[in-house]
Amino acid sequence: MLATSHAFKSNVHDALVDATLQKALGTVKRGFQARRAEAVAKLPEFEALRDAGRAIKNHTLANLDFYLERFEAKVMERGGHVHWCRTPAEARETILQICRRLGAKTVTKGKSMIGEEIEINDYLEANGIVPVETDLGEYIIQLRHEPPSHIIAPAVHLVKEQVAETFRESHKQLDPARQLEDARQLCDEARAVLRQKFLAADVGITGANFLIAETGSSVIVTNEGNGDLTQTLTQAHIALASIEKAVPTLEDAATILRLLARSATGQEFSTYTTFSTGPRRSEDTDGPGEYHVVLLDNGRSAMLGTEFQDMLRCIRCSACLNHCPVYSAIGGHAYGWVYPGPMGSVLTPSLIGIEEAGNLPNASTFCGRCESVCPMKIPLPKMMRHWREREFEKKLSPPAYRMGLSVWAFFARRPALYHALSGMAARVLGWAGKRRGRFRTLPLAGGWTSVRDMPAPEGRSFQSLWAERRGRKR
Amino acid sequence: MSEQPVRVGLFVTCLVDLFRPTVGFAAVKLLEAAGCTVEVPRLQTCCGQPAFNSGDREDAKALARQVIAAFEGFDYLVAPSGSCAGQIRLHYPELFAEEPAWFQRAQQLAMRSYELVSFLVDVRGMNEVAARYEGAATYHDSCSGLRELGVKSQPRWLLRSVAGLTLKELPGAEICCGFGGTFCIKYPEISDKMVREKTADIATTGADTLLAGDLGCLLNMAGKLQRQGSRVRVRHVAEVLADMTDEAAPIGAAAETR
Numbered sequence: 147m148l149a150t151s152h153a154f155k156s157n158v159h160d161a162l163v164d165a166t167l168q169k170a171l172g173t174v175k176r177g178f179q180a181r182r183a184e185a186v187a188k189l190p191e192f193e194a195l196r197d198a199g200r201a202i203k204n205h206t207l208a209n210l211d212f213y214l215e216r217f218e219a220k221v222m223e224r225g226g227h228v229h230w231c232r233t234p235a236e237a238r239e240t241i242l243q244i245c246r247r248l249g250a251k252t253v254t255k256g257k258s259m260i261g262e263e264i265e266i267n268d269y270l271e272a273n274g275i276v277p278v279e280t281d282l283g284e285y286i287i288q289l290r291h292e293p294p295s296h297i298i299a300p301a302v303h304l305v306k307e308q309v310a311e312t313f314r315e316s317h318k319q320l321d322p323a324r325q326l327e328d329a330r331q332l333c334d335e336a337r338a339v340l341r342q343k344f345l346a347a348d349v350g351i352t353g354a355n356f357l358i359a360e361t362g363s364s365v366i367v368t369n370e371g372n373g374d375l376t377q378t379l380t381q382a383h384i385a386l387a388s389i390e391k392a393v394p395t396l397e398d399a400a401t402i403l404r405l406l407a408r409s410a411t412g413q414e415f416s417t418y419t420t421f422s423t424g425p426r427r428s429e430d431t432d433g434p435g436e437y438h439v440v441l442l443d444n445g446r447s448a449m450l451g452t453e454f455q456d457m458l459r460c461i462r463c464s465a466c467l468n469h470c471p472v473y474s475a476i477g478g479h480a481y482g483w484v485y486p487g488p489m490g491s492v493l494t495p496s497l498i499g500i501e502e503a504g505n506l507p508n509a510s511t512f513c514g515r516c517e518s519v520c521p522m523k524i525p526l527p528k529m530m531r532h533w534r535e536r537e538f539e540k541k542l543s544p545p546a547y548r549m550g551l552s553v554w555a556f557f558a559r560r561p562a563l564y565h566a567l568s569g570m571a572a573r574v575l576g577w578a579g580k581r582r583g584r585f586r587t588l589p590l591a592g593g594w595t596s597v598r599d600m601p602a603p604e605g606r607s608f609q610s611l612w613a614e615r616r617g618r619k620r
Numbered sequence: 621m622s623e624q625p626v627r628v629g630l631f632v633t634c635l636v637d638l639f640r641p642t643v644g645f646a647a648v649k650l651l652e653a654a655g656c657t658v659e660v661p662r663l664q665t666c667c668g669q670p671a672f673n674s675g676d677r678e679d680a681k682a683l684a685r686q687v688i689a690a691f692e693g694f695d696y697l698v699a700p701s702g703s704c705a706g707q708i709r710l711h712y713p714e715l716f717a718e719e720p721a722w723f724q725r726a727q728q729l730a731m732r733s734y735e736l737v738s739f740l741v742d743v744r745g746m747n748e749v750a751a752r753y754e755g756a757a758t759y760h761d762s763c764s765g766l767r768e769l770g771v772k773s774q775p776r777w778l779l780r781s782v783a784g785l786t787l788k789e790l791p792g793a794e795i796c797c798g799f800g801g802t803f804c805i806k807y808p809e810i811s812d813k814m815v816r817e818k819t820a821d822i823a824t825t826g827a828d829t830l831l832a833g834d835l836g837c838l839l840n841m842a843g844k845l846q847r848q849g850s851r852v853r854v855r856h857v858a859e860v861l862a863d864m865t866d867e868a869a870p871i872g873a874a875a876e877t878r
Contacts, residue, residue: 155807155809158807158809159809162809162813174784176811179865181756216664222663243709244747246629312645367641383874385816398716421862428788438785440708454694454789471796471798471814472810472814472815474808475810476776476813483738490853504641508636508803508806509806509807509810510800510802510803511761511763511796511798511799511800511801511804511811511814512673512764512800512801513767513795513796513800514764514765514767514768514801514838515763515767515796516796517767518767531672531673531675533675534673534674534675534678535675536675537675538674538675538676538677539675543674547674547802547806550667551670551671551674551676551679553685554670555671555676555679555682555724558634558664558666558668558679558683559679559682559683559686561662561663561664561665561686564665565662565665568634568637568638571638572637572638572639572641580875582872583869583872583874583875584842584843584846584872584873591805593802593804593805593806593808594805594808595808595811595849596845597808597811597815598812598815598840598843598844598846598847599842599843599844599847599872600839600843600871601639601842601843601846602872603638603639603640604639604640604641604642604868607638607641608632608636608637608644608645609632609662611639611641611645612644612660613662
């Protein structure tokens with residue numbers, strides 16, 4: 147998708163004045179938080195699991211070449227294929243070739259963020275193949291031609307009235323007088339429409355939560371079972387995954403699965419956890435005719451060995467989004483690319499450049515809630531700060547801001563001068579603000595006073611008062 | 621409480637120095653009540669967080685060296701702010717990860733640096749204060765103090781001994797108020813939305829007073845409450861604990877409404 151991260155500030159403005167979006171965001175955010183807290187409270191070993199999960203991922207990333215090659219060997223042993231793709235273009239082309247060879251007309255899709263990253267839907271469509279999203283949220287936003295605004299709840303920015311309207315516009319074959327007021331009715335309608343699409347599809351594309359090196363399996367978790375239908379009913383199952391999804395063993399995947407659903411939705415386990423290993427064997431009753439794994443790098447291997455390597459532990463659970471006060475204020479679209487929230491603020495600059503995405507790591511108060519709930523203990527604020535350092539080194543931050551910072555630092559590094567100045571500022575501002583106790587406007591402080599008053603200083607600096615007091619004592 | 625007097629260097633913080641000297645004096649009073657002798661090194665200005673969080677490591681390091689040198693002779697460094705104490709305790713050693721000599725000195729200081737209220741309770745074993753405050757107060761947990769230093773129960777523990785004060789828990793007390801240092805001026809619209817949610821939560825408590833342990837957050841929340849016409853009084857928790865609320869009007873309030 148065309149990145150609009152550079153226009154973050156205007157995206158933010160649009161999001162904040164969008165009353166429907168604000169309503170949608172308001173109703174969901176504390177739900178996710180409460181459910182996660184409840185699930186974590188019920189599992190005494192949750193903290194130990196976080197450490198175990200982090201250790202598994204760290205070990206895998208330190209030996210990623212080994213585990214990816216082992217994964218490939220195991221996939222091939224089971225009659226499947228692994229396609230190594232450096233770029234989105236390579237991944238798109240690989241998928242198109244598979245579809246073309248099989249004469250595919252329609253492709254069903256399970257949820258995949260990598261699918262968003264490589265814009266596979268647009269590409270297939272441009273080449274005469276119809277992609278159909280089968281995750282309910284993804285299906286809704288596909289009908290609306292919108293990108294997802296959340297990793298696990300892609301249509302979280304919508305209210306159900308908007309969904310009903312979309313269904314009425316898109317499902318013209320159905321009775322216009324039908325009822326579509328509640329979530330159940332919307333769900334049933336999507337289910338009925340999608341059932342036909344599943345049966346008609348030629349190829350199924352899913353993402354992958356894990357790639358298990360030990361067995362050559364890809365794993366997906368869903369709550370709707372759409373992934374199973376996507377991958378078992380078709381001539382070919384294409385699992386689309388980025389390289390950091392590898393884990394060494396089945397047991398490792400099981401450990402991280404215990405963290406994933408609890409962190410994401412507060413469930414103990416997702417409704418469906420599906421392990422796919424190779425194509426259908428002769429004795430199997432169902433399964434795809436072919437099994438392909440499209441393995442995407444797209445900048446990730448360049449993160450290895452840098453201060454951003456820890457980001458590759460991310461399991462896309464969305465806990466950081468769900469607990470981020472910035473995300474819950476502005477929603478996911480404002481971030482301007484595939485990955486929103488704190489994890490996106492770290493990952494997006496790695497994948498599309500700090501020049502495009504510089505605002506993202508800056509738009510954080512470093513409140514630390516993201517890191518405190520991250521099942522993989524990724525130090526998200528620290529990595530956002532690393533991006534600010536890169537930005538500062540490249541002189542990409544706004545000149546006026548840099549100027550202000552260097553003037554401030556000049557004085558802060560000279561205590562005597564600083565105390566003289568702060569003593570004076572306290573007196574001047576204290577005197578000017580004495581009557582009301584605060585300022586409605588203040589020169590050079592428009593960013594502050596545009597939205598709130600500025601409390602006035604008491605009138606003397608602490609250091610000057612302390613010096614006087616000590617003088618008296620002597 | 622231990623009998624041995626300990627030497628505390630007060631890290632005033634740049635915001636207290638400029639905006640609210642009463643908080644500094646409240647800290648001194650509380651520390652003295654906890655059996656400490658307090659000095660205020662003149663060679664301190666700011667902990668360097670604005671530079672550190674803006675990606676300017678050189679200035680951040682220069683300011684860190686200044687603080688490390690100024691506080692080396694003390695048993696403890698204590699700051700009436702979780703944010704500045706967190707910077708010194710956690711991020712100073714990180715800044716000098718590749719300079720062994722300074723790393724050692726940073727580490728030494730980090731181990732002896734505390735946020736005021738947690739220092740009083742956790743290190744000095746303070747159980748109560750001699751203070752009176754008539755009002756219903758609610759308490760906001762500032763992010764750095766809470767998540768970097770574990771400041772949560774300590775202020776509530778001491779506030780329960782303040783005569784006349786009832787504490788009403790704030791829903792979402794652990795959610796950021798939208799200050800975030802330079803964040804609030806770089807992204808005023810997002811900050812505004814966050815602080816509006818905070819003031820709405822404050823209103824639901826019915827409290828007449830808002831307390832917190834960090835002046836940055838307090839200036840932000842006070843400024844918003846006052847812009848909205850709220851009559852909630854805003855104070856640093858140290859002012860209440862030190863029984864010094866008669867010495868200054870609430871933050872952002874005119875002197876006569878005291």
